[in-house]
Amino acid sequence: xxxxxxxxxxxxxxxxxxxxxxxxxxxxxxxxxxxxxxxxxxxxxxxxxxxxxxxxxxxxxxxxxxxxxxxxxxxxxxxxxxxxxxxxxxxxxxxxxxxxxxxxxxxxxxxxxxxxxxxxxxxxxxxxxxxxxxxxxxxxxxxxxxxxxxxxxxxxxxxxxxxxxxxxxxxxxxxxxxxxxxxxxxxxxxxxxxxxxxxxxxxxxxxxxxxxxxxxxxxxxxxxxxxxxxxxxxxxxxxxxxx
Ligand code: SAM
Numbered sequence: 001x002x003x004x005x006x007x008x009x010x011x012x013x014x015x016x017x018x019x020x021x022x023x024x025x026x027x028x029x030x031x032x033x034x035x036x037x038x039x040x041x042x043x044x045x046x047x048x049x050x051x052x053x054x055x056x057x058x059x060x061x062x063x064x065x066x067x068x069x070x071x072x073x074x075x076x077x078x079x080x081x082x083x084x085x086x087x088x089x090x091x092x093x094x095x096x097x098x099x100x101x102x103x104x105x106x107x108x109x110x111x112x113x114x115x116x117x118x119x120x121x122x123x124x125x126x127x128x129x130x131x132x133x134x135x136x137x138x139x140x141x142x143x144x145x146x147x148x149x150x151x152x153x154x155x156x157x158x159x160x161x162x163x164x165x166x167x168x169x170x171x172x173x174x175x176x177x178x179x180x181x182x183x184x185x186x187x188x189x190x191x192x193x194x195x196x197x198x199x200x201x202x203x204x205x206x207x208x209x210x211x212x213x214x215x216x217x218x219x220x221x222x223x224x225x226x227x228x229x230x231x232x233x234x235x236x237x238x239x240x241x242x243x
Pocket of ligand 1: 196
């Protein structure tokens with residue numbers, strides 16, 4: 001269970017919110033049961049439940065867990081807006097595969113648009129999906145989920161990453177590209193990969209990405225759906241670095 005950093009001291013953890021119900025009603029855990037507690041700042045611990053009441057669960061920290069389930073690179077998925085369920089899929093499965101952040105953006109060809117008054121609500125929903133997937137898959141961090149209203153804003157945010165790639169089926173077809181594995185071999189500490197919407201990345205966007213040191217990469221000769229491309233990228237990264 002993830003808690004706010006201030007809810008974890010050297011020796012204790014206080015769990016509040018929806019996780020209390022999960023512990024008591026869904027998992028039916030009682031004092032004495034063992035759980036894993038995390039502060040989303042890198043600390044993972046084995047805990048023993050001390051008390052369970054309606055509002056809070058208190059637990060003693062037994063030991064810190066030293067091993068890490070995280071990818072050896074900070075992987076950010078810059079996912080163009082795609083139809084609702086598929087975006088949920090990218091966030092949920094991408095979290096299981098080790099993404100550290102999801103930067104959602106309204107690409108030129110995104111059919112789906114987010115009304116600015118609904119952005120915060122949509123992000124909150126996706127953050128909940130990320131948290132549950134992080135807990136389910138034993139992640140050390142809950143990935144961040146953020147939103148950019150244009151490809152230009154997205155490109156600006158990409159400059160914070162050591163390596164920027166864009167997955168592009170057009171360059172994949174032309175053969176003038178590098179395969180993702182070639183780029184991974186330099187092993188940068190952080191990689192951002194941009195994935196286009198259902199209609200792909202426009203040539204104007206590709207040009208702007210090129211001008212901002214973002215490199216086109218291929219995922220092979222078959223054209224994948226946007227959500228498949230994101231998950232393929234993370235799988236390839238995990239295979240390349242971890243297996
Ligand atoms: N029309 C399909 C759809 O409705 O989902 C295909 C979408 S494809 C154009 C969406 C995005 O997936 C592309 O912009 C690109 O980022 C990525 N992609 C798909 N296949 C790819 C490939 N073989 N190599 C690199 N990127 C690919």
